[in-house]
Amino acid sequence: MIDASARFDDKFGLNEYNIQDVHKQRLGGIDIAVLDCRQTAELIVRAALERQGRGRPLMLSSANGEVISRCRRDPELARAFAAADLINADGQPLVFISRLCRNRLPERVATTDLFHDVAREAIRKGATFYMFGGTEAVNQEACRRAAALYPGLSIVGRSHGYLTGEKLEATIEHIKDLAPDILWVALGVPLEQQFYQQWSHRLSTVGAIKTSGGLFDFLAGVRRRAPRWMQMIGIEWAYRMMQEPRRLWWRYAVTNPHAIYVLFTQSSISRRADVA
Numbered sequence: 001m002i003d004a005s006a007r008f009d010d011k012f013g014l015n016e017y018n019i020q021d022v023h024k025q026r027l028g029g030i031d032i033a034v035l036d037c038r039q040t041a042e043l044i045v046r047a048a049l050e051r052q053g054r055g056r057p058l059m060l061s062s063a064n065g066e067v068i069s070r071c072r073r074d075p076e077l078a079r080a081f082a083a084a085d086l087i088n089a090d091g092q093p094l095v096f097i098s099r100l101c102r103n104r105l106p107e108r109v110a111t112t113d114l115f116h117d118v119a120r121e122a123i124r125k126g127a128t129f130y131m132f133g134g135t136e137a138v139n140q141e142a143c144r145r146a147a148a149l150y151p152g153l154s155i156v157g158r159s160h161g162y163l164t165g166e167k168l169e170a171t172i173e174h175i176k177d178l179a180p181d182i183l184w185v186a187l188g189v190p191l192e193q194q195f196y197q198q199w200s201h202r203l204s205t206v207g208a209i210k211t212s213g214g215l216f217d218f219l220a221g222v223r224r225r226a227p228r229w230m231q232m233i234g235i236e237w238a239y240r241m242m243q244e245p246r247r248l249w250w251r252y253a254v255t256n257p258h259a260i261y262v263l264f265t266q267s268s269i270s271r272r273a274d275v276a
Helices: 037-051 065-073 075-082 092-098 111-125 136-149 165-178 191-202 215-220 228-232 236-243 245-265
Strands: 024-027 030-033 058-063 086-089 128-133 154-159 182-186 208-211
Touching (some): 030 075, 037 111, 037 182, 037 208, 058 065, 058 191, 065 075, 065 092, 065 245, 092 245, 111 182, 128 165, 154 165, 182 215, 191 208, 228 236
Parallel strands (some): 058 208, 128 154, 128 182
Antiparallel strands (some): 024 030
16 A cells, blocks of 8 residues: 555655555545645646556546535435545545544645645646636636646646537547546536546546536636635635525535534544554
């Protein structure tokens, strides 16, 4: 197994390992990677570069309380997440619960933070991006800001996510021709999982697909992150609910209590209080 404390760099001689060899901790019925944000970024870029052209792209996803709750209630969605090659903890409650487990998560790996680490690593290793999802305006602005933040980052293409029929088919073929190393798909759960299931067999030239949720909204400045202190104590959801109460109040009122229950009952909690 790969030691989560090691950096994924050539000097550590880890090129022989597959992404599936990463230590995982079962939380809420989902196997979560025991990696911090920087380690995840390094591994994603390296694995995507090595995977490109070798069959289906890697499936990289994230789980938070809402995902934990929905997977418990929806077996089909649970199977889709179980098929992912790597799942990160995009929720502070998962980090808290992991402290009761044998393999503690070093930190939350929020996709909105991870993108920046992956962008820096992509520049260093020469990896390319394609950004798919969101509205046209949001997608265009997210790409513009990403390019401005990271000169040298190669974004080979982009498209909004409101495509169907022949237009979607043509876009899939265009992505295949462009052969990006990492395809960021920002459609939300479960559309991102359905996208992978439907199109991954047509995207063999892509190294990895990373589900991205609302990432493009944050990159474009349409939404703002919660203050750091709210993120650290696991109540970023409250900040989001204050921004969109009509849309999110019922979701969080239902999923949060259920997610906490599932995390406590469906996690591999160690009985030893002195587990490191």
